[in-house]
Amino acid sequence: MKKSNLGSKRFIIVAVLVVIALLVSWSFYFSNQKYNPVDPLDTSYLDIIIADNSNAQEVAAILKKNDLIHTETAFLSYVRKNDFDNKLRAGHYKLSRSQSLQEIVDSIVSGRVVNISFTVPEGFTVKQIGNMLVEKGITTEAEWNDAINQEYNYNFLREIPSGQQQHLEGFLFPDTYFISENTNAQEIVKLMLNSFENVWQKEFAGQAENGGMNLLEIITLASLIEKEAKIEKERKTISGVIINRLEKGMLLRIDATVLYCLGEHKNVVTYDDLEVDSIYNTYKYPGLPPGPIASPGRASINAALNPEMHPYFYYCSKGDGSHYFAKTYEEHKRAKNKYIN
Numbered sequence: 001m002k003k004s005n006l007g008s009k010r011f012i013i014v015a016v017l018v019v020i021a022l023l024v025s026w027s028f029y030f031s032n033q034k035y036n037p038v039d040p041l042d043t044s045y046l047d048i049i050i051a052d053n054s055n056a057q058e059v060a061a062i063l064k065k066n067d068l069i070h071t072e073t074a075f076l077s078y079v080r081k082n083d084f085d086n087k088l089r090a091g092h093y094k095l096s097r098s099q100s101l102q103e104i105v106d107s108i109v110s111g112r113v114v115n116i117s118f119t120v121p122e123g124f125t126v127k128q129i130g131n132m133l134v135e136k137g138i139t140t141e142a143e144w145n146d147a148i149n150q151e152y153n154y155n156f157l158r159e160i161p162s163g164q165q166q167h168l169e170g171f172l173f174p175d176t177y178f179i180s181e182n183t184n185a186q187e188i189v190k191l192m193l194n195s196f197e198n199v200w201q202k203e204f205a206g207q208a209e210n211g212g213m214n215l216l217e218i219i220t221l222a223s224l225i226e227k228e229a230k231i232e233k234e235r236k237t238i239s240g241v242i243i244n245r246l247e248k249g250m251l252l253r254i255d256a257t258v259l260y261c262l263g264e265h266k267n268v269v270t271y272d273d274l275e276v277d278s279i280y281n282t283y284k285y286p287g288l289p290p291g292p293i294a295s296p297g298r299a300s301i302n303a304a305l306n307p308e309m310h311p312y313f314y315y316c317s318k319g320d321g322s323h324y325f326a327k328t329y330e331e332h333k334r335a336k337n338k339y340i341n
Helices: 002-033 056-065 072-081 101-110 126-135 141-148 185-208 215-228 232-248 255-262 298-305 329-339
Strands: 045-050 091-096 115-119 176-180 314-317 323-326
Touching (some): 045 056, 056 072, 072 101, 091 101, 126 141, 141 185, 176 185, 185 298, 215 232, 215 255, 215 298, 232 298, 232 314, 323 329
Antiparallel strands (some): 045 091, 115 176, 314 323
C-alpha cells in the first residue's frame, strides 16, 4: 500500500507539473500572439496617415481600425514598456497585416514614411523644374515661387551678380531625389543645392583651381553646352568652339540664350527673336551670359572644364542631333545651306 500511495503521489505531482507547464506555455503563446502579425499571408500594404500631435491611443485606434494589430491594449502596452509613447511620428505610412506589432511600431518610431521620387533632367531651367513639381502635386506654384526667391547660404551663390534673371539658375542639380510627402519647396531647393555642392566639391573643384574661369563662369559655360550638345561625344567639341570664340572676342551667337530670354521653347529661332534686348542674348552682347541658362549635368560640367583643343569657330545642326564643325564663316555658310536651308 505504501508503494502504491507513493506512486500515486508521484503521478499527481507529475500531472500537476505537466498542467502547470501547459498553462505557462499557453499563457506565453497567447501573450505573444497579440504581438504577431494579424495575417502573415496578407502582404498587401495599406496607406496609413498619422496626423501631427497624435498620441499613442489615437495611433492605436487607427491601426486597429485598419486591422493591423490584434488589440489596442497590446499596442499601448508595447509602446509604454519600451518608452515609445512620445516617439510615434506623424506622416504617411505603408503598413501590412503581415508585419508584427514590433515591426509596425519600429516603422512609426523611425519615421519610415512614404517617399516620393522625382527626377530633374539635365538642361532643365528653374522654371521647368518648378512646373514639373507642380504637375506632380509635390508643391504649388506659389510655394515654389516663394522658395526660389529666398536667399540660401552657399558660397557658390555669392558670386552671382544682381543682373541674373534667376539667382538659382544652373545650381539645382539634375538628379533623382527622394523626399517625404511633407517636404516643402524650400527643403527641396536646399536638397538640390546640397547635391550640386557635393558633386562640385568631390568631382570638379580640384580641376577648376588651375583654370582661368571662376565657378559661375564654368557653370554658365556648362549650361550652354548642355543646351547645345545632343550627342555625348560632341560636348567637349562644342565647349572648344565656345572657348575659341571667347578668346577671339567673337559674339557667341547661341540660339539657346535667345530662347532663355524669350522664356519659351521654339523649334525655329527667327530674326525678330534675335533682336530681344537682354544681357543673356549672345547675339547682341559679347562674352558669356551673366549666369547659367539651365542646370548642367556632370558631363557638361566636365566638358566646360576640359574643352577640346581644335581650330573650329562654328557649328551648325545636321538635323539628326549631330553638328557640322567649321573653321571659317564661309565653310559654316556652306554647311548651313546644306543642312538647314
